[in-house]
Amino acid sequence: MFYLSLIEHTLRLPPHLLHLPLDEAIKMELETLFLDKVIAKLGLCISVYDIRSIKGGFIFPGDGASTYTVEFRMIVFRPFVGEIIVAKLKESDANGLHLSLGFFDDIYIPVHLLPSPSRFESYPNNRNQGRWIWDFGEAEEAQSEEPRFVIDGTDLIKFRVHSVIYPSIPLEQPEDSKPFAPMVITGSIDYDGLGPVSWWEEAEMVQDES
Amino acid sequence: MKIKEANAGALTNFEVLDFLRSRGASKDPTxxxxxxxxxxxxxxxxLVESATCNQTKxxxxxxxxxxxxxxxxxAEVLNIINLRPSALVEIDPIIEQSEKRFGDQLEExxxxxxEVLPEPPTQKTAEEDSNKDKEETTDEKNMDGNETETANNEQIDEHETEQTEDGEQMEVS
Structure with a gap:
């Protein structure tokens, strides 16, 4: 889920930071530049882990700031394909599920990666929103009113990373389109042990009883 | 910006949490x-809500x-440390071809x-609650008719008391 990445960057240190110790000032500037931003093919920058080296300190003509070349390690969030992650449900619509980790929100589980057979049940007041139901053991469910395997956001959801993509920045965006996401994770819950945590807690209890 | 090494080492959730704690992160209002x-x-x-919250080096x-x-x-070891699977159904999606590779060793x-990785507090409380529920149901089954009657009477008495403004219990006749 998290990796260390070694990065070299040439940065301009503004004069108002020069009263601070050099490494502290540079760290502050690096955090301003990188934190909570996605670097394509690298991932979401979480934190500056350490600074390996600081070189330079040149002041270019006509500039009041000194320029340094810094080599540092950054903690990045970059899940690998096949990794299992626990997330919360953010939104559920006819296209699938939208999950969130709190610090990263662009996680989608499309319909074809939901457990099959699944069906979507839209809310009466909002046709676009609803809940997904896994129709497992339909004979038992026919007797009870409420379906057993519902994805409704009360539980944490375990999913497997299916793909991580870094879309290129669009030149133009339609007004009604979603905000641009620089990193999108596609997940799958179509496997035993994946999906809402409570589904499998029930299974464990049944197993223990038998 | 120049990426010298994209993967200079994978970190477990514990290591990231430990790093953030070392920098002063906590649940404290300060x-x-x-x-x-x-x-x-x-x-x-x-991370503090995840299974790694009370792990140590x-x-x-x-x-x-x-x-x-x-x-x-x-990758499998990393996933196991991050998730702490406590049942076969939880470890199955983490390990590829688990049946073929391990068979009976999987339970081991x-x-x-x-045994080794500590249980997160959230999981503990959930298990304790389920155990309490089980105990309560068994107690109810073992109770005699008289005992249930007295229990009901006690409940009624409790409901018949009201609180005064001072917070004292006042009996309503």
Whole structure:
């Protein structure tokens, strides 16, 4: 889920930071530049882990700031394909599920990666929103009113990373389109042990009883 | 900007949490004083609710040492440490071709995880609650008719008391 990445960057240190110790000032500037931003093919920058080296300190003509070349390690969030992650449900619509980790929100589980057979049940007041139901053991469910395997956001959801993509920045965006996401994770819950945590807690209890 | 090494080492959730704690992150209301970015706190909030919240270096080193015999892939070990699977159904999606590779050893591996890696508090409370429920149901079954009657009477008495403004219990006749 998290990796260390070694990065070299040439940065301009503004004069108002020069009263601070050099490494502290540079760290502050690096955090301003990188934190909570996605670097394509690298991932979401979480934190500056350490600074390996600081070189330079040149002041270019006509500039009041000194320029340094810094080599540092950054903690990045970059899940690998096949990794299992626990997330919360953010939104559920006819296209699938939208999950969130709190610090990263662009996680989608499309319909074809939901457990099959699944069906979507839209809310009466909002046709676009609803809940997904896994129709497992339909004979038992026919007797009870409420379906057993519902994805409704009360539980944490375990999913497997299916793909991580870094879309290129669009030149133009339609007004009604979603905000641009620089990193999108596609997940799958179509496997035993994946999906809402409570589904499998029930299974464990049944197993223990038998 | 030049990426010199994209993968300079994978980190477990525990290591990231430990790093954030070392910088002063906590659930304390004084978090506003700590020189940590809001985005870092979001990561901290996620990790502190995860299975790694009460792991230590000793736990992880012991697990790494004891799981060597299973010849797990690095990614699988990382996933196990991050998730702490405590049942077969939880470990199954983590390990590729688990039945083929391990067979009966899989249960042994789950037991090792449960034994070595500490149980997160959230899981503990959930299990305690379920145990309490079980105990209550068995107690109810074992009760005699008279006992249930007295229990009901006690409940009625409780409902018939009201509180005065001073907070004292006042009996309503």
């Amino acid at each position: 978090r506003v004083i700590v020189p940590i970015a809001p985005s870092e706190f979001k990561v901290y909030d996620y 000793e736990h992880i080193n012991e697990f790494l040492e004891r799981c060597k015999k299973y010849k797990l892939a690095k 591996l789950v037991n090792l995880v449960v």
